[in-house]
Amino acid sequence: MSDQDQHPDLAxxxxxxxxxxxxxTETHVRDCAECRALLEELGALGARVAAAAAPRAGLxxxxxxxxxxxxIAGRAAQIRARRRPRLGWAAAAAAAAALLAxxxxxxxxxxxxGPRLGATADIVDAYLMDxxxxxxxxxxxxxDLNRDGRVDRLDVEALARKAVRVSREGA
Amino acid sequence: MPRISDPAxxxxxxxxxxxxxxxxxxxxxxxxxxxxxxxxxHARAWRLTGNREDALDVLQEVFxxxxxxxPGLELNCELKTFLYPVVRSLALDRRRRRRETPxxxxxxxxxxxxGREEAAERAELSALLGPLPEEQREVVxxxxxDGFSLQxxxxxxxxxxxxxxxxxxxxxxxxxxxxxR
Numbered sequence: 615m616s617d618q619d620q621h622p623d624l625a626x627x628x629x630x631x632x633x634x635x636x637x638x639t640e641t642h643v644r645d646c647a648e649c650r651a652l653l654e655e656l657g658a659l660g661a662r663v664a665a666a667a668a669p670r671a672g673l674x675x676x677x678x679x680x681x682x683x684x685x686i687a688g689r690a691a692q693i694r695a696r697r698r699p700r701l702g703w704a705a706a707a708a709a710a711a712a713l714l715a716x717x718x719x720x721x722x723x724x725x726x727x728g729p730r731l732g733a734t735a736d737i738v739d740a741y742l743m744d745x746x747x748x749x750x751x752x753x754x755x756x757x758d759l760n761r762d763g764r765v766d767r768l769d770v771e772a773l774a775r776k777a778v779r780v781s782r783e784g785a
Numbered sequence: 786m787p788r789i790s791d792p793a794x795x796x797x798x799x800x801x802x803x804x805x806x807x808x809x810x811x812x813x814x815x816x817x818x819x820x821x822x823x824x825x826x827h828a829r830a831w832r833l834t835g836n837r838e839d840a841l842d843v844l845q846e847v848f849x850x851x852x853x854x855x856p857g858l859e860l861n862c863e864l865k866t867f868l869y870p871v872v873r874s875l876a877l878d879r880r881r882r883r884r885e886t887p888x889x890x891x892x893x894x895x896x897x898x899x900g901r902e903e904a905a906e907r908a909e910l911s912a913l914l915g916p917l918p919e920e921q922r923e924v925v926x927x928x929x930x931d932g933f934s935l936q937x938x939x940x941x942x943x944x945x946x947x948x949x950x951x952x953x954x955x956x957x958x959x960x961x962x963x964x965x966r
Binding site: 623624625626628629632634655656659660661662663664666667668674675678679681682683685686687689690691692693694696697 | 808809810811812815816819823824827832841844845848849852853855856909910913914925926928929930934935936949950951953954957958960961964
């Protein structure tokens with residue numbers, strides 16, 4: 615507000631147009647014909663500036679786009695390339711973590727040259743048995759789980775089924 | 786904040802959605818942002834440089850700068866409010882290099898080759914705003930031609946809100962006086 619006449623100054627008055635004026639300004643203008651007329655005048659002035667400054671259609675030559683569009687293509691490719699290695703690293707990190715976990719697990723297992731056959735057998739024991747057989751290592755008679763007189767692939771399957779059953783029961 | 790959806794164009798993504806896609810490196814989103822703001826940036830660049838060639842250079846520099854901000858660009862204001870200081874800075878740099886003051890002289894507004902009608906319109910703007918100091922002219926143009934709020938002007942020009950109001954008040958007073966004569 616002006617100190618002299620209590621009318622809002624021009625910027626404050628014009629701010630009413632965008633709802634940025636103080637509430638007291640709004641109240642004042644509602645009751646002040648002089649300010650309402652001035653507000654209308656400022657509105658017309660603003661419209662005249664807007665019309666005079668409006669961008670002209672067709673100012674921009676089409677070739678102006680080329681450099682920017684080429685820049686966009688290059689930048690987008692850079693961004694995608696940056697994201698790809700990030701995913702690659704994530705996958706590599708996950709694989710490394712899995713290998714580490716498997717290694718730790720293997721070391722944490724009780725020392726043994728073969729699978730455990732008791733109630734705590736799990737699917738990894740079946741894998742170990744399978745690996746030992748494929749490697750041609752001598753198979754103890756205790757591995758003949760199906761009691762058919764041979765230690766072979768069928769015993770591996772028997773141990774695998776047992777491991778799954780134990781796992782389900784444990785869950 | 787940039788709008789997520791675009792109320793003026795139902796079915797088209799808003800700036801927020803396009804910015805998110807641009808942060809993922811989607812070229813279509815970057816192109817959409819470019820075409821959405823290209824003419825606006827160019828018009829401001831021309832207004833600030835007063836030179837057609839410089840305006841085209843500024844246009845390219847603005848968007849190359851803008852797209853270098855990706856990925857990781859997060860805006861807490863409208864995109865125009867973000868872009869304007871960039872346009873302004875690059876345009877003023879161009880002007881300094883040319884040692885011209887196009888906003889200060891009506892003739893410079895007409896310096897670029899233009900059609901008769903276009904020249905007449907630019908002459909009208911120059912005549913209208915000619916009496917204003919440059920800093921007041923800029924506030925008037927941002928306010929009425931660009932539709933910025935007072936807060937947005939303050940942010941775009943990096944000046945206090947009170948300074949914007951003061952410049953606008955003095956500019957409007959001068960314009961009223963000159964239009965009455």
